[in-house]
Amino acid sequence: MGSAMSPSLHHSITPILLFSDYHTHPQGHRVQRYTQALLQPWADSAHEIALSDIAFTDHDRYHAGIDFDEIGRLREKNTDLKIRTGIELDNDPVHSAAGRKWIEKHWDRLDFVLGSVHFLERDDQMFDSVPAGAEQFDGRDIDAIYADYFRRVREIAATGLVDCLAHIDLVKIHGHRPNAEIEAIAGETLDLIRSRNLAIELSTAGWRKPVNELYPSDRIIQLAIEKGIPFTAASDAHSHVQLGENFHRLAEKMATLGIREVCVFEKHRRFVKSLQS
Numbered sequence: 001m002g003s004a005m006s007p008s009l010h011h012s013i014t015p016i017l018l019f020s021d022y023h024t025h026p027q028g029h030r031v032q033r034y035t036q037a038l039l040q041p042w043a044d045s046a047h048e049i050a051l052s053d054i055a056f057t058d059h060d061r062y063h064a065g066i067d068f069d070e071i072g073r074l075r076e077k078n079t080d081l082k083i084r085t086g087i088e089l090d091n092d093p094v095h096s097a098a099g100r101k102w103i104e105k106h107w108d109r110l111d112f113v114l115g116s117v118h119f120l121e122r123d124d125q126m127f128d129s130v131p132a133g134a135e136q137f138d139g140r141d142i143d144a145i146y147a148d149y150f151r152r153v154r155e156i157a158a159t160g161l162v163d164c165l166a167h168i169d170l171v172k173i174h175g176h177r178p179n180a181e182i183e184a185i186a187g188e189t190l191d192l193i194r195s196r197n198l199a200i201e202l203s204t205a206g207w208r209k210p211v212n213e214l215y216p217s218d219r220i221i222q223l224a225i226e227k228g229i230p231f232t233a234a235s236d237a238h239s240h241v242q243l244g245e246n247f248h249r250l251a252e253k254m255a256t257l258g259i260r261e262v263c264v265f266e267k268h269r270r271f272v273k274s275l276q277s
């Protein structure tokens with residue numbers, strides 16, 4: 001008979017404490033000029049859940065709202081919190097050309113740029129809109145869609161304008177699975193990411209989407225570990241109440257997979273930080 005003191009498999013994994021969230025959207029889904037009223041609640045949320053390092057990564061199509069001076073003021077008021085200036089650059093066929101120009105112009109003022117793929121063949125609809133984007137998969141060859149998606153990820157990785165790839169297997173969002181092994185589909189992309197010395201994120205956002213799975217999958221994480229690709233921790237919060245969402249669950253997953261460090265960025269320089277138990 002076991003007693004309450006017996007070690008069990010469940011308790012043999014020591015949870016780790018995550019301290020950083022490198023994917024957040026203060027503006028949400030529209031242009032909202034950065035102000036203290038918009039940004040301070042994010043700092044407050046960070047304090048509440050004991051995060052000490054966060055990056056603002058609004059969508060590049062809303063770059064007009066980003067104000068470096070307001071971020072500077074927020075830093076002055078919240079000196080115990082590292083606040084990184086970032087942006088999420090995607091492959092928007094309409095807006096991303098302007099986004100790239102803006103990033104090039106402000107590169108030296110930015111700490112961190114996420115690269116992501118939100119568009120497949122259709123120019124007028126993000127495939128990851130829920131539920132509407134699922135129609136882009138109807139009656140299609142899912143392996144071909146996966147191949148096309150990862151080709152687009154390689155394109156954004158090769159721009160030289162990103163530090164980290166966001167939600168790298170977002171193509172699974174509606175629950176569509178390929179027939180081929182994911183290693184055969186994503187391996188070339190992970191090799192390119194490694195050769196470019198980029199990071200990928202572990203995003204809890206997948207747990208609130210139809211697929212209900214971390215981005216990326218365990219298998220892609222294992223491949224990334226084998227290849228020496230570093231990770232950031234991310235929630236893809238579109239509201240300050242989502243900051244660090246499901247990070248306890250993420251910490252358990254990382255402990256299970258043997259990940260004991262995350263990376264953070266300052267002016268595009270990457271620093272690896274050990275995670276404490």
Ligand SMILES: [Zn+2]
Nearest residue numbers: 088116166167
């Ligand atoms: Zn995204």
Ligand SMILES: [Zn+2]
Nearest residue numbers: 023025088236
């Ligand atoms: Zn995002």
